[in-house]
Amino acid sequence: MYVAVKGGEAAIRNAHRLLADRRRGDRMVPAISLEQIVGQLALAVDRVMTEGSLYDRELAALAIKQARGDMIEAIFLLRAYRTTLPRFGYSQPINTGGMLVERRVSATYKDLPGGQLLGPTFDYTHRLLDPSLATDDEPEAPESRPQEDETMLRVSEILAHEGLIEGDGAMPEDHEIGDITREPLEFPMERDTRLQALSRGDEGFLLALGYSTQRGYARNHPFAGEIRIGEVEIEIDVPELDFPVSLGRIRVTECQMVNQFKGSAKAPPQFTRGYGLVFGQSERKAMAMALCDRALRARELGEDIIAPAQDEEFVISHSDNVQATGFVEHLKLPHYVDFQAELDLVRRMRREFEKRQTGDDERKEAAE
Amino acid sequence: MTPRNHQTTERRREAMAILAAAPARDLMRLWEQSGLPDDAQLLRGPETGLVTLRGRMGGGGAPFNFGEATVTRATVKLPEGEVGHAYALGRDLEKVRVAAIIDALRQRAEHAELVEERILSPLRQALAEADTRKRAETAATKVDFFTLVRGED
Numbered sequence: 001m002y003v004a005v006k007g008g009e010a011a012i013r014n015a016h017r018l019l020a021d022r023r024r025g026d027r028m029v030p031a032i033s034l035e036q037i038v039g040q041l042a043l044a045v046d047r048v049m050t051e052g053s054l055y056d057r058e059l060a061a062l063a064i065k066q067a068r069g070d071m072i073e074a075i076f077l078l079r080a081y082r083t084t085l086p087r088f089g090y091s092q093p094i095n096t097g098g099m100l101v102e103r104r105v106s107a108t109y110k111d112l113p114g115g116q117l118l119g120p121t122f123d124y125t126h127r128l129l130d131p132s133l134a135t136d137d138e139p140e141a142p143e144s145r146p147q148e149d150e151t152m153l154r155v156s157e158i159l160a161h162e163g164l165i166e167g168d169g170a171m172p173e174d175h176e177i178g179d180i181t182r183e184p185l186e187f188p189m190e191r192d193t194r195l196q197a198l199s200r201g202d203e204g205f206l207l208a209l210g211y212s213t214q215r216g217y218a219r220n221h222p223f224a225g226e227i228r229i230g231e232v233e234i235e236i237d238v239p240e241l242d243f244p245v246s247l248g249r250i251r252v253t254e255c256q257m258v259n260q261f262k263g264s265a266k267a268p269p270q271f272t273r274g275y276g277l278v279f280g281q282s283e284r285k286a287m288a289m290a291l292c293d294r295a296l297r298a299r300e301l302g303e304d305i306i307a308p309a310q311d312e313e314f315v316i317s318h319s320d321n322v323q324a325t326g327f328v329e330h331l332k333l334p335h336y337v338d339f340q341a342e343l344d345l346v347r348r349m350r351r352e353f354e355k356r357q358t359g360d361d362e363r364k365e366a367a368e
Numbered sequence: 369m370t371p372r373n374h375q376t377t378e379r380r381r382e383a384m385a386i387l388a389a390a391p392a393r394d395l396m397r398l399w400e401q402s403g404l405p406d407d408a409q410l411l412r413g414p415e416t417g418l419v420t421l422r423g424r425m426g427g428g429g430a431p432f433n434f435g436e437a438t439v440t441r442a443t444v445k446l447p448e449g450e451v452g453h454a455y456a457l458g459r460d461l462e463k464v465r466v467a468a469i470i471d472a473l474r475q476r477a478e479h480a481e482l483v484e485e486r487i488l489s490p491l492r493q494a495l496a497e498a499d500t501r502k503r504a505e506t507a508a509t510k511v512d513f514f515t516l517v518r519g520e521d
Contacts, residue, residue, distance in 0.1 A: 086417040093422040100503070157428075168425060243378075246385035246455075248389045250421070
């Protein structure tokens, strides 16, 4: 027999109304606008776009507002929205070498062509809270220095000349590019599919795994060969036009991790590489992604798989925070019937346990 | 493709890139001031969808998908028959509809010059200025290394 228990409609309705009120906050204070979120909480917007896997600043800002600043909830909202749109196609691969660079640093070469451009970075700040931000004081306009438009070589291209570093990463000629939004995850994965999963993976999870490799769990001796942030043009081939159409530009962060490698049965000693590519200015995420990408290439490079960060199925299956939160958070939904069944079971086991104990005691007494 | 055709294609491609990159506000203001005819039939859209974005592993290696972006597209037809297309990142339907009309108008000799003069040229200039400003602001954060010499020799 199955008995459905209904109820809670009014409670749910009122809970959502209460949520809307609490989200609004003090009504004496002006409501925050999407433009303010896009402009002033820009890195939160970038994270939501990256892990929501959708580049649209206004929508990400809306999601952050709707989620009251709960990032994973916002990411969830954006992911859900994505599924409502038709797909027009795949872009041509972006050319990060042709980027309008806003920041570019290398920890491996001091004097690289184009130089070290710090851009709008938190690095070298003292991490002291700035009371002036609690007021309406306007900051100074940025300094500027005339600059020719020059293409900046990627560091990997510079190193490539010596032959001591592996190439950018190739796939077999006939390989069809994987797409985890179309095909369910399958293990073992190809590197392209893995990179897609890592790009949208949870920043905290990948950061912790990247950190674990630095602490010795699959140590891979990384250097930040290059980090660059800036705008790249997106182009797409469409049937109605005989040339690729530009859609405009998006901001991305790219991280080229360069890892010392002592060689294995499969590969000679050289520098190997990990790659990170994410939306917006998301440097920590790009670095974590690159560390994980490198660790997950263990099989390909003939390394022993001994640490969590090298375990592809473990890493990729648990890197998606929308899936993770769905499964963890579903625990709070009613499990009344499940629990009743478990309760009966535990009661019965307990009775049997106690009966055995009493039996044992009686036997012991009889023996004495 | 003949050289002449190639040049026409290249110009159209550049014009479409400018229209896609232009901020909606600027494009709409110039459009409204241009006095160009708004008379066009919508063949498709404007409609918003997704484009899956591709990168290359290591920057220049094998391609992979790394996310999606919202994209809006429109196709229009002028009463004279020219068909215009527009694509742009984002969800601004009106901007893309207008961009498609502009793409169609610039194919007609009597409008091409006006489109160039009143819309494309100012947009091109504004975009270039914005890039120059951004480059200059970034350049000011360039590290100028110097060496400290210590000791006698």
